[in-house]
Amino acid sequence: MRRIRLSVGFGIGAALWLWAAQMGGTAAAEIAGAEIGNDVQFGNETKSGKEAKAGDEQLLSVMPGQPQALDFTLPDLDGKPHRLRDYRGQVVVLNFWATWCPPCRHEIPSMQRAFEKLKADKVMILAVHVGGSVDKVWDFFADYEVTFPVLIDKHSKIAKAWPMQGLPTTFVIDPSGRIVYRAIGGRDWDAPQILKSLQALAQTRRRQ
Amino acid sequence: MMVRDLASLAARRGSLMLLSLLLNGAFLQVCTAQAQQVSGVGPISRYQGHGLRLEIQALAGDQIRAFMLGRGFSSADADWVVANGCIFRSQIGNQAQSAAAPTVHIALNDWEVHPVKPSQDKAKPKPLWTREKWQAIWARRPVPEGAKIAFHWGLFPTRQSHAPADYNWGFLSFGLPAKSRFDLTIRWQVAGQTFTHHLKGLVCGE
Structure with missing residues (x-):
């Protein structure tokens, strides 16, 4: 028991959360209600269930009403201000996340891969960290290098003003500044289906 | 130590x-x-049906303390949450993977906590402690703003609509003392129809 207390007592929230989530495969599971027969997990987690098919969780939902994106200006990790409106004319993938949020941490590397693959299409990715723990953000990116701007929403005012309730939530904004897609929960952003959607949106811009 | x-x-x-x-x-x-x-965390309860996919599990006290101390809460605040919050982790979302499937609407205010007394008599149903309840709790305590922000976003949203493939992770707080036993009634809406399911024999962490 002492070992357990030491084990769980000081882990970062994300590690513990993940650990707790992964306990499903090892702990005796009490199934109440309709059982999920296999280890079907959410989002990007390992899937071994019959219902999970490759690439089937990479949907981007069409944003209801496709409203104009609310403009904001936020500093990046170096303090340089970024205004959303300045990216008008490009497709923007706007991701709200936090270091302590496991699905957020999981999808960030895939965003970097997508960013690199979509360079020719000039798709911009902006990752907005909700909360002001800049040191923890720097620590995170010591392990996962990204080259797209990471912005800090210190007081979470922007996150609360946008049409979202949980982390991660990601919006895809078209070149005219309208929110066209939304994804609640993590995605693999370099999955072919998502890359194709973003490229199609960028090509629409070129044709206009 | x-x-x-x-x-x-x-x-x-x-x-x-x-x-x-x-x-x-x-x-x-x-x-x-x-x-x-x-051991030290509760069993996992899962449900999948009528568009909803849900998985919840009680968190141990030290897991909650770890999250809270890491976000800037005091030990006293963390202990208070462990003693009174009955925190579970959750993964809840839309079961469907087809874009044509309907949206699942979840409102935690519609859920009911049914504490089970030692005498096996059921007490009056209680609401969950949602973000709004916690906001009021933190307003009465000297908590750093950054900690409050993290706790707010760490809780499962009070109301959320999940399109196909959407899901959220988040804490659920049932507002019961540590080690309490309870049943949980969950409700959700799909295409205007309300569905209900009961999860029985849940136990708060300690």
């Missing part, structure tokens, strides 16, 4: 290095513990 005492000591001395070492060490310990099938 309890781990939370170590955390306080590290924080007081401003020793980021010590804190970092502790965190990294603990992460490795967590991985080790996982392999050893540790």
Whole structure:
């Protein structure tokens, strides 16, 4: 028991959360209600269930009403201000996340891969960290290098003003500044289906 | 020395290095513990049907303390949450993977907590402690703003609509003393129809 207390007592929230989530495969599971027969997990987690098919969780939902994106200006990790409106004319993938949020941490590397693959299409990715723990953000990116701007929403005012309730939530904004897609929960952003959607949106811009 | 005492000591001395070492060490310990099938967290309850996919599990007190201390809460606040919050982790979302499937609407205010008394008599149903309830609790305590922000976003949203493939992770708080037993009635809406399911025999962590 002492070992357990030491084990769980000081882990970062994300590690513990993940650990707790992964306990499903090892702990005796009490199934109440309709059982999920296999280890079907959410989002990007390992899937071994019959219902999970490759690439089937990479949907981007069409944003209801496709409203104009609310403009904001936020500093990046170096303090340089970024205004959303300045990216008008490009497709923007706007991701709200936090270091302590496991699905957020999981999808960030895939965003970097997508960013690199979509360079020719000039798709911009902006990752907005909700909360002001800049040191923890720097620590995170010591392990996962990204080259797209990471912005800090210190007081979470922007996150609360946008049409979202949980982390991660990601919006895809078209070149005219309208929110066209939304994804609640993590995605693999370099999955072919998502890359194709973003490229199609960028090509629409070129044709206009 | 309890781990939370170590955390306080590290924080007081401003020793980021010590804190970092502790965190990294603990992460490795967590991985080790996982392999050893540790106890200390509750069983997993899962449900899938009528568009909804849900998985919840009680968190142990030390898991909650770890999250809270890491976000800037005091030990006293963390202990209070462990004693009174009855925190579960959750993964809840839309079961469907087809874009044509309907949206699932979840409102935690529609859920009911049914505490089970030792006498086996059921008490009056209680609401969950949602973000709004916690906002009121933190307003009465001197909590750093950054900690409140993290706690707010760490809780499962009070109301949320999930399109196909959408899901959320988040804490559910049932507002019961540690080790309490209870049943939970969950409700959700799909295409204007309300569905209900009962999860029985849930136990708060300690």
